Amino acid sequence: MKIVQLEYFIEVVNRNSFTKAAQALHISQPSLTATIKKMEHDLGYQLLKRSTKEMTITEKGIQFYNHAVTLVQQYHQTMERMYDLKLSQTPKIKMSTIESTAYWVSLVIQQHHQKHPDQHYQITETLNPEILAQKLVNFELHLGISNDQIRHEDVVSIPLYEEDYVLLVPEDRFTQQKSISIKGLPLIVPNKPYQVRKHIEDYFTHLEERPNIVMEVERFEAATNFVHQGMGYAVIPRVYYQSRHTQHLSAIKIRPTIKRTIYINYARHRQYGSHVQDLVAACQHYWGTI
Known part of the structure; x- marks a missing residue:
């Protein structure tokens, strides 16, 4: 069975129509129908139930579809990697970062590229340490930045630096305070899946307090914008604040520190x-x- 046959079947299922799938694939409907029928004959079981009014997928068809999607994705990923090898003697470095490290990572890569001008890069974000570890051991990434140590037997996790979290506030607030307790303050924090949110929750658990969360956001950039709008105060990493040069906002040390x-x-x-x-x-x- 060929990859193109799997792609034809996936298209039919996704569009729930032989007619629409044939149009999208730029082939004739009879040719598409014949391909699916041949697949069913080779497999020895029915993938789709057809009638004059509708088309439905069988239970075995669902299982076949899930495997087909995985195989097609793996095929295209493999072909992309092979194409990378053809383009250059130095395949692109695939590196995952986190939002707060974007500035200094860009500086390092710029310096690296000056030393290796033929090098290409692919930069992505992976926020979940478990997913990052899996991508590393599956060779989907060369390198990954994380804000927690990855404890996996097949991953080397090297500490680069330690930083504290700060409270981002309008510059006219708390002007006389060098540090501040965030107990009871209206806080803008990342959504639950993110490690930063876990750090904040662990902090309050240690204090035996509950955080006063008024807003949850995806990114530090969004949190910064909402601080500008007076919606609350954001807990962000110090390096992120220093790299953004945020106007009209101040960063106050949190007491006790995170x-x-x-x-x-x-x-x-x-x-x-x-x-x-x-x-x-x-x-x-x-x-x-070093």
Whole structure:
């Protein structure tokens, strides 16, 4: 069975119509119907039930569809990687970052590119440490930045720097205070899946207090905008505040402090080229850890 046959079947299921699928695939409907019938004959079971009024998918068809989607995705990912190898003797470095590290990572990559001008990069965000670990061990990423140590036997997790969280407030608030308690203050915090939210909740659990959360957001940039609008105060990493040069907002030290460590991670058993090794070393050198 060929990949194109799987793609035809997926298109029919997604559009729930042979006619619409044939139009999208730019083939004739009889040809598409014949392809699906041949697949069913080769498999020995029915994938789709057809009538003059509707088309439905069988239980075995559903299972086949799920496997087909996975196979087609893997095929295209593999072809993309092979194409990368054809384009250059130095395949692109795939690196995952987190929002708060965007500024310094861009500086490091700029310096790295000056040393390796033929190098290409693909930068993404992966916020869940477990997903990041899986992508590293599955060779989907070369490197990944995380705000917690990844405890996985096949992942090396190297600390780069420690930073504290600060309270982002309008510059005319708390002007006489060098530090502040955030108990009871209206807080703008990240949504629950994010590690930063977990750090904040763990902080309040340790204090045996409940945070006064007035808004939950996806990104620090959104939190910053809402502080500008007077919706509350945001708890953000200090390095993010320092890199943004946020106008008309001040960062006040939180009392007692909330801290976190930023790590760079890579797969333990993967053989990395010199360009990737240089990038890891550049990140460490930027923060003075080597």
